[in-house]
Amino acid sequence: xxxxxxxxxxxxxxxxxxxxxxxxxxxxxxxxxxxxxxxxxxxxxxxxxxxxxxxxxxxxxxxxxxxxxxxxxxxxxxxxxxxxxxxxxxxxxxxxxxxxxxxxxxxxxxxxxxxxxxxxxxxxxxxxxxxxxxxxxxxxxxxxxxxxxxxxxxxxxxxxxxxxxxxxxxxxxxxxxxxxxxxxxxxxxxxxxxxxxxxxxxxxxxxxxxxxxxxxxxxxxxxxxxxxxxxxxxxxxxxxxxxxxxxxxxxxxxxxxxxxxxxxxxxxxxxxxxxxxxx
Amino acid sequence: xxxxxxxxxxxxxxxxxxxxxxxxxxxxxxxxxxxxxxxxxxxxxxxxxxxxxxxxxxxxxxxxxxxxxxxxxxxxxxxxxxxxxxxxxxxxxxxxxxxxxxxxxxxxxxxxxxxxxxxxxxxxxxxxxxxxxxxxxxxxxxxxxxxxxxxxxxxxxxxxxxxxxxxxxxxxxxxxxxxxxxxxxxxxxxxxxxxxxxxxxxxxxxxxxxxxxxxxxxxxxxxxxxxxxxxxxxxxxxxxxxxxxxxxxxxxxxxxxxxxxxxxxxxxxxxxxxxxxxxxxxxxxxxxxxxxxxxxxxxxxxxxxxxxxxxxxxxxxxxxxxxxxxxxxxxxxxxxxxxxxxxxxxxxxxxxxxxxxxxxxxxxxxxxxxxxxxxxxxxxxxx
Numbered sequence: 001x002x003x004x005x006x007x008x009x010x011x012x013x014x015x016x017x018x019x020x021x022x023x024x025x026x027x028x029x030x031x032x033x034x035x036x037x038x039x040x041x042x043x044x045x046x047x048x049x050x051x052x053x054x055x056x057x058x059x060x061x062x063x064x065x066x067x068x069x070x071x072x073x074x075x076x077x078x079x080x081x082x083x084x085x086x087x088x089x090x091x092x093x094x095x096x097x098x099x100x101x102x103x104x105x106x107x108x109x110x111x112x113x114x115x116x117x118x119x120x121x122x123x124x125x126x127x128x129x130x131x132x133x134x135x136x137x138x139x140x141x142x143x144x145x146x147x148x149x150x151x152x153x154x155x156x157x158x159x160x161x162x163x164x165x166x167x168x169x170x171x172x173x174x175x176x177x178x179x180x181x182x183x184x185x186x187x188x189x190x191x192x193x194x195x196x197x198x199x200x201x202x203x204x205x206x207x208x209x210x211x212x213x214x215x216x217x218x219x220x221x222x223x224x225x226x227x228x229x230x231x232x233x234x235x236x237x238x239x240x241x242x243x244x245x246x247x248x249x250x251x252x253x254x255x256x257x258x259x260x261x262x263x264x265x266x267x268x269x270x271x272x273x274x275x276x277x278x279x
Numbered sequence: 280x281x282x283x284x285x286x287x288x289x290x291x292x293x294x295x296x297x298x299x300x301x302x303x304x305x306x307x308x309x310x311x312x313x314x315x316x317x318x319x320x321x322x323x324x325x326x327x328x329x330x331x332x333x334x335x336x337x338x339x340x341x342x343x344x345x346x347x348x349x350x351x352x353x354x355x356x357x358x359x360x361x362x363x364x365x366x367x368x369x370x371x372x373x374x375x376x377x378x379x380x381x382x383x384x385x386x387x388x389x390x391x392x393x394x395x396x397x398x399x400x401x402x403x404x405x406x407x408x409x410x411x412x413x414x415x416x417x418x419x420x421x422x423x424x425x426x427x428x429x430x431x432x433x434x435x436x437x438x439x440x441x442x443x444x445x446x447x448x449x450x451x452x453x454x455x456x457x458x459x460x461x462x463x464x465x466x467x468x469x470x471x472x473x474x475x476x477x478x479x480x481x482x483x484x485x486x487x488x489x490x491x492x493x494x495x496x497x498x499x500x501x502x503x504x505x506x507x508x509x510x511x512x513x514x515x516x517x518x519x520x521x522x523x524x525x526x527x528x529x530x531x532x533x534x535x536x537x538x539x540x541x542x543x544x545x546x547x548x549x550x551x552x553x554x555x556x557x558x559x560x561x562x563x564x565x566x567x568x569x570x571x572x573x574x575x576x577x578x579x580x581x582x583x584x585x586x587x588x589x590x591x592x593x594x595x596x597x598x599x600x601x602x603x604x605x606x607x608x609x610x611x612x613x614x615x616x617x618x619x620x621x622x623x624x625x626x627x628x629x630x631x632x633x634x635x636x637x638x639x640x641x642x643x644x645x646x647x648x649x650x651x652x653x654x655x656x657x658x659x660x661x662x
């Protein structure tokens with residue numbers, strides 16, 4: 001099936017059509033969600049990287065972002081909540097020829113999967129993690145999570161979140177990631193360029209993408225539409241390459257510091273000499 | 280340098296070491312684990328042996344990650360194993376379920392110790408037998424085997440890999456702290472005498488491949504990652520394309536197949552050791568290290584003139600209920616000694632279906648049975 005058949009219009013084939021499971025569209029994401037924009041940027045970033053798509057595998061965990069794997073027409077794995085990085089570690093070590101990409105959300109990566117994030121960073125496993133941060137658990141109905149800013153409201157913190165959030169870019173950098181960048185869903189070109197760089201980086205690369213969740217986080221925090229959230233990002237996201245990751249925490253309001261924070265070279269696993277395909 | 284890829288010959292080896300050697304012989308080239316007594320020696324030996332054979336050892340941050348990495352490695356086209364004990368087995372349940380759902384061949388070794396919780400970390404137990412069957416959520420079938428000697432650990436580890444490839448699911452190796460630490464003679468046969476089941480590959484080109492179209496025996500072929508098949512697999516209830524389908528009908532079709540692909544072939548899977556059952560008035564049904572103790576009790580009982588048979592369960596799951604039912608018709612009782620407060624005895628009782636008594640000889644763990652306790656149960660059964 002292709003898009004033109006669905007619409008009945010004669011038009012050129014969409015350039016990403018070969019990399020999407022078109023027969024599964026429309027997707028399940030809410031109107032105003034940032035995931036469509038981010039998925040497009042990932043696929044364009046992948047194609048620009050020159051990597052062989054057939055040798056690229058996408059691993060997701062659970063949640064709204066976890067559903068990305070199901071729409072990407074590559075070898076794709078929708079695993080258990082939090083375990084995408086651990087699954088991906090086994091996949092990459094077993095077959096070092098693969099480019100392994102973990103595509104998952106902030107709850108999956110920083111809460112239930114937080115331990116796997118820091119240890120994959122510590123080992124400097126050669127993989128790319130794209131973490132979509134919408135500041136709450138969207139799939140289950142907007143509960144606060146490890147990235148929810150202090151005082152932000154959610155369906156389990158109606159009076160305001162009393163906890164401190166993780167700054168995920170700092171967490172990844174502290175764990176040993178050799179490439180760390182953050183963009184908002186409103187910075188599509190920068191995000192796409194960063195994804196290409198991250199995919200080509202040898203070692204553990206981490207791209208945090210701040211993304212609207214108008215259905216829950218936005219609605220409960222005075223940004224009720226995806227457009228409101230995107231406008232907020234446009235007005236408040238500033239680019240500061242090389243910023244100290246420890247100084248780029250994200251609050252409920254004010255500036256969102258974006259850019260490439262870390263880009264260094266360190267030995268990684270599986271190293272060039274470790275390449276084997278055992279079985 | 281001598282070729283250490285296959286250590287053919289006679290060895291003096293612990294059960295844990297034999298497990299690692301069995302895995303190497305079976306072609307296992309990936310191990311992910313987390314240190315835990317009394318399974319640690321498996322990890323230690325794998326960390327030595329895998330680099331010698333071009334494999335990969337990784338020590339994960341916990342058993343959640345170990346099990347997930349094993350599944351990932353299996354999808355990376357490498358035979359993969361992990362080994363743990365009770366506390367780690369509990370953590371692995373999450374991704375054992377994913378392994379069942381994604382139909383991922385791999386082997387999980389549980390060198391059981393006494394629980395619950397941290398329990399007796401260095402001491403023997405058999406308290407995870409029901410967890411092996413039912414420990415992950417939802418409805419599924421599983422295969423579990425239980426060895427009674429280091430030699431059998433070696434042999435069954437190879438068999439576990441073969442079963443996991445044949446049926447595409449995690450196979451559980453339910454050994455225990457005593458068998459794991461016993462040193463005995465282990466004979467590693469020539470590689471040419473070891474039969475290995477190859478992974479079932481798709482016979483259709485990429486583009487025509489759907490990951491969950493089963494063959495006639497309900498097991499689907501498995502594509503290799505990175506070869507252009509562009510498959511999608513998910514822990515969600517899915518159809519033959521691997522795509523999520525949230526309907527009771529899809530659930531019914533999938534879960535039935537996941538269960539039936541094992542249950543339909545229980546005769547092919549089941550391995551039992553039987554001795555003296557034909558004229559037995561009582562049968563001791565046992566497994567693992569407890570079978571060794573039970574054999575002492577059986578010997579003594581026979582000297583007292585009691586006709587006692589031995590039924591040793593080598594395959595635990597699927598449970599050999601048909602054979603138990605047959606025997607139930609002719610005996611006064613089953614005696615079931617096990618190092619727990621009654622798990623496999625419940626299955627024996629269920630399978631006997633009221634045709635004979637089932638007498639549990641429990642033992643809370645920390646040591647094997649005193650054979651006298653099994654003797655007492657045998658005497659009681661024939662009175």
